Every structure is written in structure tokens, then in C-alpha cells.
Amino acid sequence: MKVTKAQAQENRARIVETASTLFRERGYDGVGVAELMAAAGFTHGGFYKHFRSKADLMAEAAACGISQTKARTGGVDIPEFINRYISREHRDARGSGCTMAALCGDAARQPEAIKATFAAGIESLLTALEREGVTLDTLDQRKARAKMIDMLAHSVGAIVLSRACPDDSPLADEILEVCRSEILAPLSTSVDN
Amino acid sequence: MKVTKAQAQENRARIVETASTLFRERGYDGVGVAELMAAAGFTHGGFYKHFRSKADLMAEAAACGISQTKARTGGVDIPEFINRYISREHRDARGSGCTMAALCGDAARQPEAIKATFAAGIESLLTALEREGVTLDTLDQRKARAKMIDMLAHSVGAIVLSRACPDDSPLADEILEVCRSEILAPLSTSVDN
DNA sequence: TGTACATCAGTGAACGCGCGTTCACTGATGTAC
């Protein structure tokens, strides 16, 4: 059952996207190659016609996921970004949410190639955020970058810590609410600084 | 080869501590029961004389790890806490570092019992931090709690994001430096607020 | 205090299972003539 070259490319892309979602939901170790291929609509044997190993796919899926987050960030101002990012909706939607928040713990234990993909993804997301950051507060480029790195770490921390709490725990919500308002507070009064 | 009751208790504690370290280093899925028992100086068969399952141990190891972090926080003021927490030393010493930073990504996918342990650990760490937070800034109890939740999420985010970057990556260091100084800056000028 | 017996922490072989990966095979697609 050979398939059109274009079809094969499409199938490959579907595998990467499916993997990106499943990895975010259950972690790199939580999804097997067979399950992943089945979710994409294939049998497991064909996997190695597209990827040299599961680790290779992990790197591609990470790049795919982070670029999704970046795409969704385009043209969104900082307060809006925070409101969307630090929300219960985002916390509860791991599969469609931010790859960094979902997988940075896993990434830390993966080969350097995957960590490099993460670093590149963070850099590219920062570029998008800096653009907004500069206009926000009449900051120069360097300060804007620092603020955006800080804000990203802060936001990731809020989601990650909230997710480690039981689903219905008051603390899980409290973490989100507190962090959201602490980050937003200085922004709305930024004219004073 | 039965063993004294006291000895058995001691052995059990050693298994929990060993597990706590190994899980932080390699994640819950990254360490098997057999390897873990070997690291503690035993064969794997005896594991189930102490724990009902690996998941049970995971919960105990998390509690043990977080209480270690809490113990180390006692009597440390906030700037000192930040300086120690958001450091390359901490980032590179996963096994002896903060359990929340090392495992909250994993915890998010674990059964509620383990998440409950995390939530309880976070609460108890917050209690310790609030005590410092109140004195820091003439804050009332409620504001101190909010500040400490925010600071903890912020700090965890910094470590977690930094660890997702390649070991020698400039970005990994930049994240730590930026977050450290952004968190410390308002503290040193807090008399003005 | 001394003896006989029950307990149970620790051992190491064995269990079924799912994992990542390999492989011979299929058959439609792509290519050479």
C-alpha cells in the first residue's frame, strides 16, 4: 500500500502533531510508539519509515508544540497573554496547552538534542514576546528581553505548580489567581515607573 | 535473614531517602524498583515488605523530599532563599535540590494521592516562607501568603525552564540571572512601597 | 533464664506485560524506456 509522496508528508505531519499532543498530556514515557501511531491512524511498524527513533520524534514534537504556542502568541498583548496563559482552561488542557509548561520537566532529563530544541523554542517565543514587551512599557530592547524571560518563567511556574496539586484543590486555583494578579498588577501601573 | 525492628525501620527510611534522590534525578519513570533497592543496598524482592506498590513509595518519597526543602528553609530570610534557590548549584544538583522543581511535571500526571502529597508539601513550605514574608515587608498575613505563593511559583519556573535548556546553554544561565534579580529587586527597595 | 516456636525482613528466581525496534511482505506510486 504505497502512498503518494504528498500523502506521506501529510501523514508524517499528522504523526508529529498527534505525538505533540499526547506527549503533553502524558509525558514522553507515558506514550508508546504503537499507541501514538494508532492515535494517528496507523500501525506501529511504519513508524521507522518516518523517524529514526522515538527520541527523534520527541524533538520534532517539541519543536512543533512550541511553534504552536508562538503562533498563538502573535499579535496578543502582554496582559492578554497572561490572562490566557495563567488560567484554569490552560491548566486543564494539557494536550493543547503550552509545551514548555507540559514537558520542561521531562525535557530536563532528555538528550541534549531535545533540550536544544526547547532552548530554540524558548528563544523564538521570547522574540515574539519582546516585540510586545517593548511597546508595553517604553523599555529598551535589553530590558524588554529580561522582563519577558522573567514573565515566561513566572507563568510556566504558576501552571506547573498548579498542575502538581489535586484537580479540585483550592491551592491549585489559588496559585493561578495569585500569580496572575501579581504579574498583571505592575503592568497596569507601568506608567508610574 | 530477619533483622531487628529498629533496623528494618532504618532500612525503610533509607529506601525512601534513596528513592527521593533518584526520582528527583531521573523522574518517576526513570528509576525502577530493582535499581532503587540496589542503590539502597538491598535486592528488589524485599520492596513489597515495606511498600504496597511503587506508587506508594513515590508519594512517601515526595513527602520526604519536600520536608527536606522545608527544613532547609527554616530561619533563612527571603533574599537568601532566592539566592540559594535560583542558582546554578541548585539547577545542576537535581538529586539534592527542590522536589517541587524536579518532579512537579511528573506529579501532574500521577494519581491524586501523590498530587495531594505535593499540595500538602507546598502548603507546609508556604507556612515556613510566610513567617519570613511577614517580617520582610510589614505585610499582613494574607498579603504575605500571596507574595510567597507568587515567589515560589516564580522560583520553580526559573529552575524548571533553565533545566530544559542544554547544560552549557547561555539561555539556561540567563534565565536564572534574570529571574533572580527581578525577584530580588523589589525586595531591596521594599521600604519605598 | 533457657528452650521451642512463630514471625517476618530480606533473597533471588520467576511471572506476565508492554516497551522500542526489526523485518519480511504488500501493493500502489513513481520512473525509465
Add this chain to the structure above:
DNA sequence: TGTACATCAGTGAACGCGCGTTCACTGATGTAC
């Protein structure tokens, strides 16, 4: 344009391996008399 052949995406059985867990066994400890 039509025909013959090579390619290779996708299939599904099979591989070795390490996992969490179970189990019969050991022998020092703890207990009952």
C-alpha cells in the same frame, strides 16, 4: 502514451529487554512457656 520495473509507505508478526509484582524460601529476631 503505454508497459515493465523499482521504490518505499504502510502492515503486522516477532525480537529481546526491563519493568512492576509475586512467591517459596531463609534464618535471625521476637515471643510464649
